[in-house]
Amino acid sequence: MGKLLVFDHPLIQHKVTLMRKKETNNKEFKELAKEVVTLMGYEATRDLPLEEVEIETPICKTKQNMLKGEDIAIVPILRAGLGFVDGMLALYPNAKVGHIGLYRDPETHLPVEYYCKLPTDIEKRVIFVVDPMLATGGSAVDAINSIKQRGGTNIKFMCLIAAPEGIKALQEAHPDVDIYIAQEDERLNEHAYIVPGLGDAGDRLFGTK
Ligand code: PRP
Ligand code: URA
Secondary structure (H helix, E strand, C coil): CCCEEECCCHHHHHHHHHHHCCCCCHHHHHHHHHHHHHHHHHHHCCCCCEEEEEEECCCCEEEEEEECCCCEEEEEEECHHHHHHHHHHHHCCCCEECEEEEEECCCCCCEEEEEEECCCCHHHCEEEEECCEECCCHHHHHHHHHHHHCCCCEEEEEEEEECHHHHHHHHHHCCCCEEEEEEECCEECCCCCEECCCCCHHHHHHCCC
16 A cells, blocks of 8 residues: 655645635735645655765765656646646756646536646656645546556655545555645535635636636
8 A cells, every 4th residue: 555644744734724714815825835845745755766976075076865867757637736836846847747637527526637748758757646635536546547547657646635535535546656645634525625625726726716
């Protein structure tokens, strides 16, 4: 079974609380999303492999560690996952970015895929699928299905707020995927929104309703 890690650093908790507040406007929400994902991305990449390289300081030659040249792909689930891309790119400027477009049907709450474009050599990359919300889990499960169909194997899912139902669905469908979350909330409501949650992440990010 993949890992389920809750990144509960005080800075992350503080910023997620600000994002939840209904008075927080789109600009602030977007800025906070970038800050939180940078903090989460730092934790989520803790186990990336290092290799020893020889370098020369102004004083002498020495052997030190650098990242092992793992090729990273960041794959936001549109739309709301876009709010996570800049924060991850701040950590990994050379990462390639793929996009998966999914929306939840308002009646059935089931995801409908409308777009998928992934970086080349996806099978060789460490893939971070990013989306602020894991509610029923349908979108994350489908997005990861699409990535696996195209050859991706080393997949991690990162979100801000997860409902217990979504965590269970994702773990059952993709037991090989590590899940990184900032907070686990209580439940889903009758519209499959997370309670207390933060509302519709896409609308809060882009100012739509
Ligand atoms: C939101 C969110 C997730 C999905 C989570 O997207 O960004 O992708 O819902 O719900 P689930 O776990 O029940 O599938 P939404 O469908 O609202 O699309 P949008 O980002 O285009 O607004
Ligand atoms: N999508 C959102 O944006 N928010 C929720 O609470 C559930 C799904």
